[in-house]
Structure formats: structure tokens, C-alpha cells
Amino acid sequence: MRQEATKKRQTILLVVNEPGEFVELLRIAIAASQRHWSIAFLFAQYGYINLRTDRATCQRLGFSAYFPGMILDNDHEAALAEQREKPLKNGYYPNSLVGGLGQKDGIPRWKLLLLLLGIAPLFLFKRFFVRREKSHKNRLYLRSLLFSLKIYKRTKPAIVIFGQEFPGSPNSLITQRCNKDGVPTLIVPFAVGTPKEMVESLHDKKDHWVKINVPNRIAARLFPQWVNYYRGKELIRLPGQTIFLLEFLNLTPPHPWIPNSSYVTKIAVECESMMQYYASMRFPPSQLELTGATYDDAIVKARRSVVEHKAKTAERLRLDPGKRWLVCAWPTNQYGSRNEPLEFRNYEQLCHAWASALQAVAAQTTFEVIICPHPVSDITYVRQILSLYGLHTRIATNGTLAMVCCSDLFVACVSSTIRWAISLGVPVINYDCYEYGYTDFDAAGGVVTVTHSSDFESQLMAWTKNPTTYHAALQKQEECAGQWGIHDGESTTRIISLIDRLATTQAIN
Template sequence: MRESQNKFKKSTNANRKKSVILNVYEQTHFREMSRVVKLLLDDGTFTPVVHFGCPYPFLFQDMQSALEMGVVSFYTSGTAVASDGAQTAGPLARHAAACPGGFDGVHAGSVHEVDAEHSAPCADLANGWQIGTPGPGGAVRVSGETDSDETHFLRWRQLRAATGESRLQKRLGDVDRFAGSRLRLRLRARADRPLAVRICLQQYYGDGLPPVHTQDRYVLLSPDWTSLTADFDVPPVSRRRLGKNANLMLRVHFPGWGVFQADLLAVTFDKGSGGRTLLAPDAGPQASDRPWVLPWRRFAGEIFRLWRLKRAVAAMLRKTDARALLFPEDNPSYATGIPIRVGHAHGVPSIVLPYTIATALEPASVLERDPRHRPGPVGCSLLRLCGGQWLYEHGGSMMSRLPIPEALALQWTGGAPDRPWIAHSGDADVIAVENAAMADHYRREGLSGARLVEVGALYDDVLAQGMRNREKGRALLARSFGLPADRPLLLCAPPPDGHHRGGHRCEFATFDDLIEYWAERLAQVKDFGILVCPHPTAIDRHFVPFRERGIAVATGWDTARLVPLCDLYVASVSATIRWAIACGHPVLNYDVYRYGYTDFAGVPGVIRVEGRDAFAGQMRRMTSDPACLAELARLQRQESRRWGRLDGQAQTRLLALLNRMTVHDRPD
């Protein structure tokens, strides 16, 4: 690994290109940063390097995409991607040895370089799941080590799914050992609020194959410690399939937004005569007996994590000889202040290329029911004493931007922004402003005018090209999706699943119900061609209701290519609404989660609605009355210049900014 890093650095020096590190913390970040990567590769002056700063769904697929573009990637995080891989079932164990240095070293404090030699194993690792970070109190204690030959049963592994669900899993062993017996699980657990928890026993063969047999038990946990027992009958199965031994997996699934604690007291199995205990209970003190221990332990862990993150970023800067750091946002949730401060210490400037529009109301709406962000009177006093503006009044009570241990740790280590509730309020040198409307927005938020440089956005050039070639683009859509070429186009961008993050105000009980209703309304639209563009985090099954009704779904298409071609854009509080405004297209903004954002309140061509009846009525009006749609389009064109610079020169302006920011060599 060290040889590959030295080779990378030597080749960079030989070509005399300036390395630029692009930081990515979620999938939508990677989508927008990919535009920057392609620009820098085409320009030839810079060497782009992608830094993945935390785990998220489909992380390794994005790593693979970066590799396919010929870009070196680094991964650092405060949580291990995988450790003790030999005891991990499934694809993690299969590829742990194949990845550089194993996975024991992939955590904050080390830099994990991904290269083409290891791209396939790393790409296979995701398999739809990623490691998740436990919330406060979420560290699971497993008690009762018995004989040494049974200790391999004692490790839980916490995983988080793309759906926002988390799970704890344990490999119990080969199915043959338990076949025909009754397995009894005894668990002592609690939650920070009532949680519906699914206990699942699965038999599977690994290698990404689906389970061959699954049994589920559902329990409702209260905020108090609850003792529960679940019995499972293990049926006999074929000993081998595809040459693989079947494994027995015990999994506990719970919502990712909840904090879950558990002590696994005992697992016994009975083959007809007596039972055998695999895990014995532990009489030691429980976490609930010492409620003050966990927050301080969390604080100490955060301090250690951020300290190691500083070391990791410094090592990455040295290995790449970076000349600039690019961020899609400056956000305390990702601790972006740490790499910004480390970059300043090494003479490396930071540039924010905003990918969305946000106010303090956005995180407050998402986090308002999370008790970790409700500090109470004592917590509020502590946050006020530590400095920083961590508190925000919302819904009649005070909220903290981060849970108290994380906020104090970030403040202590110098990575906290001046105003944590305001996006991009940290110490980045430049904020590359997208357009005049966003410049006004940033000034209203109180950001310093000296840091605001109006550059435009790379997607503006995509929009401009689409508007110039609108007829050709519409013909391409007609061929690709069978859309009628002689009808106006309705482009629909359904929201991601927000039920697990502030979706309690939504009138739909589940995301599937929401998508089903949305598809029904679109199917009733007449005299329009209809195309659905998926959110980057969506999974294919969410679009089955559209396909069943004959509505085309543009999977894999860049939304910025589609927006210029439409005549009506239907979305839900999406930042892509700015693109439709810039193109002069009317927008129906269905605030399905009732967040109440006011980002587009002054734009007459954006019609915001709440509630299914209002959505259906406004959809009917805009699609059945051509005069109404034409008037909205006229009003939208009056605002379009403020919301987008569609002159095709955003790439030129961004490259000029990077050249100005990297004109001086780094100090030794």
C-alpha cells in the first residue's frame, strides 16, 4: 500500500499537476462531485482525489465509480468499516483478506487508499448494507462469556441498511448443528422511545445469496428495560448448496432513528432431551444503573475519534500533496470543520461548492422528535457555557444541532462552526455561489460577503446545453421511453423515503403508500407525456407502482439533463426545483412531509401544496388548463436569470477560481 501511495505521489509530481481533494459524505454529494471530477480530468491541470469521509449506503459502489473514472480514493471515518473480518459472515468475511491491509485498519487515524487492484472486492462488500454508527446508548453490551470454544458467539455487529433500518447480527454456526432443534433467545433490551423490533432467525449460504428460511418475531420495546424470550424451530435443510455450508444467523432489526440497547442473556437450543446454554447471564452492573457513564464515555470517544480524524486528514494531505479541499457543504454533522482546520494548518485552502439550499428549519424539522437533540435545561446550560451557538428554538422548545457529547467534543477540538445551525458557517475560505438568488439567501443567513464568490454551478452548464438542444433531447426521450413527441412533458421527481427522518407529519403511513398514491395521481393525467426521475438514494422496488401503470422511469439518467426538456416539473421540497426555475418551467412543489420550508416562497412560478387533496387539485388544474400553465411559465421566466447562470461558462469560472486559490505552493 505504501508503494502504491509513493507511486501516486511521484506520478503527480512528474506531471506537475495540482492535486485537489473532493470530500464526499453521502450519495448525493458524490453525484455532484462527479461533475467536478470529470471537469478536472478533462482540463488536465489538476489531479482529482476523492475522500469518502463517512459510511453511507452504497459507499463502495461510489468508490467503484471513482475507480472507473481513474481517480484515486481515500476512506476515513470515525467508525470501523469492518473489524475482525474472519468472524463476519457473508461477503465481508470473503473479501476482508483481499482488501489492502485487511479491514482492521480502516478507521479514523488511518487512510485507506482504494486502487484498481482491490476495486472488485471493495465493490462487492456493500451488498446493499453498510456499517452504521450507534447513537448515544446504542453501543450494545454482550455479557456472559462462557467457555473459550463458545466465545465466537459473543460479537454483535451493527449494520445499517439503505432503508434507514439498523440491525444487530450474530452468526451462531452451521445449520447442521441446530437442525431439528428448538432455539431459545433471551434478550434484555431497552429503547429511547417505543420501538417495534424484529427478531429474525435466518438460514443462508453466504456469497450474497438470499436466505433459504426465515422466521420473524416482532416485539414492542418501551423506554424501560424489557426482558423478552423468542423461540424458534430450526428445520432440517440440505447440508450443502452450491458447495457451501448453510449458516444460522440471528438478527435484530430496529429503525435507524431509534437508540437501542441490549444485553444478550442466553441462547439455548434443545434437541429433545435437555438443553444446552451457549451464553450464560452476567450478574455485573447494567448500563441503566449508571446513567451518567454513557454520555461521558460518548464524549471521550468523540474526542478520540476527532483526534484520530485530524491525523488521518493530515496524512492524506501529505500523501497526495493536495493544493485545495473541495466540500459539497460545510456541515457539523460530518465534522467538516476538522479537515478545514487541518488544511489551513498545512496551507491548503477550502472551497465549498454548495449542492443544495438549506436553512436552520431543515435540520430542525428532521431532528425535532429525536431526544438526543432535546438537551433539556441542564444540557442547554452546559452548551451555553461551552461557547458556540448550538441551541435553536423550534416548536416551542430548545434543540441542539448535535447531541451534547458530539457538540462538546467538536467545540473542544476546534472543529465547530461559528453558527452550527447555518450551513457553510465554518472556516471555509470561499463559498462558490451558484446564482444571484442564492447569494441573497446566503447574505440573509448572515454569511460573510467576502467569502461569497459567484461562480455558478456545473449543473448550470448541463441545463444550458439542454435548453439549446431541447428539440433533439425531446426526440431522444421519445425514442428511449416511448413518450409522445407531440405532447408536453411532465417530469416528476418523487422524494426519498423520509419517514425515518422527520416524517411523522406525513399523512401516509409508509413510503410505499406515498409512492402508490403519487403513481395513481400521475396515471390520471391526460394529454401529457410523463417521465419519473428517481432520487439518487431510491431503490428500484419503489418505482414498481409507476411501471405497473405504464409510466416511464428514467433510471440512471442525470436529472439535470431531463429538467430542461420538461414543460412541468413536479417535486417535493427538492433543491432541483432551482433548476426548473432557471429553465423557466412551472413547478408543482408537493410538501408531502409538511416540512414547511420557505425557500421558494417568493417565486410565483412555484406552486407549493400540502395534503393529498390539494396536490390532486393543483395537478388537475395545471395539466388541464393550458392557459394556466402558460401564465405560470411566463412568471417563471421573469425569475429564471436570478436562479441560474445558463451562459455555459460555469466550468471556466470554477477552473479560474481553483487556479487563483492554488497559485502558491504549499509551505514545507
């Protein structure tokens, strides 16, 4: 009986809240589907920006995909519709020709008039009330929670996998239900997340100031674990009304200000440095398992063909494969989330500063410069800026990971891709142009963080013009590379084995 129960529960439900998670979870889904698992993705948030493209990817791979707002067919109704569809010759035969259906005597006009008058109030109600309701964030939030729970019940997964966990997310509700049902849950982190990131992103948002309104003040006094302090401000992790709801539903994480602090069964830890971080944040040791990340295996695969890939890229972009390559992960526009005064007034000025500094490297040093726009960036806009500096022909669109493997120097703005470069022993210049002040990569000896354009330009020239300075950074990075990645090519296998073990153990229990 236990074995039969295990066999029946062969679905993995992967929950996605933002596009970065999908990339990592998709690799797991593909690997798991090649075993004995069926795959279902839940895009849990209303307004998920990459819904169309990511749904298309799921459809192409034969994975189920669900999102808030979609119409879910009732199983009985779907079966009935399929039965009635059989004689219609795959859409070539209309239903009106089946069973004697055809044009009938029309409904009398007076009956139509009465019908229209009867349903008119419904249209007015929708016009003046329902649309406003849909635009309200709280309504959408509650709907996303309920929809996520509905998909969990519909798919009946053997295990649920998240890319992250944060307070108030649908993940918390699903985890709560999974723990009640004995279904294991797993976080496969897609990025570096720290309390510093939380306070830096929220300290300038008035909704997160304790003293801004009465609900925040009451929530802060009743539930002090939601409170934090930064830059002279008393902050609250979520608005007071939301905290009341989460506390009432018992969806409060152990430590609201620590990303991934949750009641999931396991966290698949990417590397030794992250294992040390989780330990410093007092995560239960039983919750942590060192597996490596799927991008580690992608790096291993890319490194095997790096010479060939570098030659093809050099031919396409007309570069010299014999020179050292500086690869730049082009910064995204984050001005919408920063209320702090920054060095540049807008994204356009920032782009010009980056392009000018990189153009100087291309013109004055022996390094080749390659630019990798972010997937969410407007490539046309980036190309227009770079064309003013003669860099528009140096845009690589074949994936940042592959280009990092070809790089001798990596440049980025507080990006999680910096971990890839560190694990490969590649020196990194981290230009924190949005002045977040993150210290995530300070432990890596070959990473230098700068916050102003003049320092950025100076550091670029120091490492690209002076071989001694560059090699010193290279040596420091190579010494710590092993702490930032696991490059044995078995990380995905370890994650899949963990999934199998968790699902089997929980099913037996």
C-alpha cells in the first residue's frame, strides 16, 4: 500500500514568484522530467512579467503551467466537453450540425428586451465596482493566496519546490498546508538574499516606517519580530494590516527579516560560503543540505567547450580570441525602486557613464570588451546608448553564464552572477551604482566594490593596464574560488536525489 501511494504521487509543483527563479527551477524541472516525475509550474503572482514567454517554455516542454486569473476547467465538465467534441472532426465540423441543431425560430423581441433590462444591473455593478476591486492590491493578494492553494489541491504534488521564501508570499500558505498533509517542501535558492538587502530596499519606503500610521505602530508593539532598525529609522517588514492577517492565519516566518527563513523541509545550499551564511543566521542544521546549484553544472558544461565558444563569439563580434576578455553584465534600470539621491539623476545618465568607462578600456588597453544585457533590459535602448561609444557591435546575446566562462575580468552591479565569476577564479569589479551597500561578496579576495563612477574608471584602468595588479587579484580569487561553487558536475544529480529521498520518505511516513 505504501509503495502504491508513492507511485501515485509523481508530480512536482514548482512555485515561481519572479523571473529569476524560473531559470533555476526550469533546470531542475527538465532533469526531474527525465526521471519519473511529471512537472507543474505555478506562477504565483498577479502581473508576473515574463508570464507569456515562460508559459510558452512550459508548453514546449510538456509541463503544466498555472497562473492567477486563468480559468480552471472542472474535471467533470472537461470530460463532458471532450465527449461532445468527438463527432466534430477535430474542429472541422460545427456543433450546430450535430443532433439536429440548426437555426430555430428566434426569441421574441419583447422577451429579449426584458432579458436585457434584467441583466443590465449586473453590467453596471461590474462597471462601477468589480473593476475597482480587481485593481486593489489587497484583493489581488488574497486571490493569489487562494489560487495557489487551489492549484496545490488540484495537482496533489509529492513535493513542492520554491526558488525563495519571503513573508506574505503564497509559498508560506502552501508550506503550511504541505506540513499539515505531510508533503515535503524544498527551497532551491536562485539568488543571494540577506537582511541587508531587505533593510536597504525598504528603509526609504514610507509604508514600512513604524511611525507612519496607527496599524504599523500597533503591529510593531504586538509583534516585535517584524521590526528592524536601519539608518536611524524604525522599520516594519510589511504594512501593519498585512501583518495582522498573516498572524491571524499563522503564516509568520521564524525571522521575517531573513530571506528563506521558513518552515520548509529542506534548503538546497549552493556552496560552502552560503552554508556558513545560513549557519550565521541560525537556520536549523537539519534544514540545510549542501548540494551545489544547477548553474554549477551549466558552468562545468560551458567550460568544456569554452575554446570553441570563445572562437565563435570572437568571429561573430569581430574580437581577438587571443586577448583577455572583459565581460560586463549591463546594469538594469532600478531607479523605480530607489528613492535615495544617487550619483546620476536617471538611468540614461548612468548608462552613459558605464559606456564611457568601458569605451576607454576598449580604446586604451589590450582587453576586449563584451557586454551582456540582462534578459529584462530593453536591448534596443541599450544598443542605442552603446552605439554612441562604438560598443554596439560588442553585445553578446548568447547568455551571461557562457560569457562569464570566457571572461578574464567580470564587471557587474551587485548581481548574483558575480558568484559565477568568483567560483571560476575570475576577478570582479562590482560597481554598486545604486549604492545598496551590500557586502555579500566582500569575503572573496578578488572582488573590488566601488560606488562612484570615478572610482569605477580608476579600478578598470588599474586592472586592465597593470598586469601586476591584475594578477594579484587573480591569485586572490583563485584561492577562494572553491568556497563559492561546486564544479564536479553532480550538483543537479544531488538535488534530484534529494527530491527523490524527501518524497519517498514523506510518502512512507
